[in-house]
Amino acid sequence: MRYLFVALFALATTTSNAWAWGDTGHRVVCELAFRLSAPETRAEIRRLTQADSEFDFFRDSCIWPDHPRKRAPEHFINLPRTSTGISLGNQCAMANRCTGTAIEQDMAVLSSSSASDADKLTSLKFLGHWVGDIHQPLHVSFEDDRGGNNVHVNGECSTNMHSAWDTCLVQKAIGSDVSAAVTDLLSSITSGMKEEWGTANPRDWANESFAITRAPATKYCIQHGSSCDAPSGSVEIDDGYVETNIKIVRQQLQKAGVRLAHLLETALHR
Numbered sequence: 001m002r003y004l005f006v007a008l009f010a011l012a013t014t015t016s017n018a019w020a021w022g023d024t025g026h027r028v029v030c031e032l033a034f035r036l037s038a039p040e041t042r043a044e045i046r047r048l049t050q051a052d053s054e055f056d057f058f059r060d061s062c063i064w065p066d067h068p069r070k071r072a073p074e075h076f077i078n079l080p081r082t083s084t085g086i087s088l089g090n091q092c093a094m095a096n097r098c099t100g101t102a103i104e105q106d107m108a109v110l111s112s113s114s115a116s117d118a119d120k121l122t123s124l125k126f127l128g129h130w131v132g133d134i135h136q137p138l139h140v141s142f143e144d145d146r147g148g149n150n151v152h153v154n155g156e157c158s159t160n161m162h163s164a165w166d167t168c169l170v171q172k173a174i175g176s177d178v179s180a181a182v183t184d185l186l187s188s189i190t191s192g193m194k195e196e197w198g199t200a201n202p203r204d205w206a207n208e209s210f211a212i213t214r215a216p217a218t219k220y221c222i223q224h225g226s227s228c229d230a231p232s233g234s235v236e237i238d239d240g241y242v243e244t245n246i247k248i249v250r251q252q253l254q255k256a257g258v259r260l261a262h263l264l265e266t267a268l269h270r
Contacts, residue, residue, distance in 0.1 A: 021136050022167035023063045024176055025253060029132040030062035031182045032257025036194075037264050044268040048121045059178065062128035071126070074102035075133050077206055078143040082226045084214075085207040094143070099134045100202045103127065103263075110267040127267075128260060134205050135256035137212035137248075138162045141220070145230045148220055155237040161220055164237060165249070173246035174253070185254050197255050198262040205259065209252070217244050 021029070034042060045058050055061040065071065077098045079086070086093055091100030106123035109115050115123075133139045138148045138161060145151055148161030157168035174181035200208075214221040214228055219235045221228040 021132050025170045026062045026132045027059040027178045029256040030128040031059040033260035034058050036261035041269040061125045064125045065129040073097050076139040081228050102130045103202045131256050131260040135252045137209045138165045140206050140209040141213045152234040153237050154234050156242050157237045169249045173249040197258045
């Protein structure tokens with residue numbers, strides 16, 4: 001029944017354009033983190049997920065916050081059009097709650113010696129999802145165009161800018177086989193990358209994503225003086241756009257997996 005539940009949700013959301021990375025990307029991030037974790041940490045993840053009534057595997061449980069959308073304001077970070085990034089001590093910029101504060105909140109529960117296993121399981125699923133969200137560049141962007149949902153695209157991807165980064169570019173970068181994609185992504189993660197990426201914090205991750213959001217190659221930010229304006233008309237996603245940005249997609253998924261593994265080690269490996 002659990003597999004049927006997951007399959008039905010996957011079918012029901014194939015046309016959605018609102019989820020960060022889409023279900024495939026979220027599953028990849030969490031499976032990467034699981035494989036990168038120490039045996040003791042993996043054992044604790046398995047112990048917690050055994051009590052899950054919906055999902056058999058951690059990677060699948062990471063899509064749960066999107067089906068249906070839970071804690072909606074915490075799936076993204078909105079910044080002003082004139083912003084160059086998130087300043088020290090301000091995780092959200094334009095709100096009291098966002099992905100940055102969500103990571104802190106669920107990390108605290110997962111690390112707590114007094115939290116119940118049920119609460120830890122819930123926070124485990126949220127944490128896996130939040131780390132995926134904060135590495136999807138269009139989730140660190142602007143409210144007025146709904147993170148690119150109102151920016152139309154055509155060419156190799158034909159829905160909107162947000163959906164292009166959620167699903168279309170992910171499909172082109174890693175395919176749809178989660179296990180094979182994770183094996184491939186793991187093969188190019190070096191020990192140096194793990195060390196470098198693991199030392200950053202959620203504010204740094206958000207600023208990295210925002211830098212991609214604002215990059216000329218993303219074609220989402222049209223710089224006019226100090227303002228980052230939305231593109232006028234439809235954005236063409238051609239072969240050059242795909243070739244440039246699927247490299248970024250792959251690395252963002254890798255970074256998310258490494259960083260989530262680091263958080264899980266910190267919270268669960270006693």
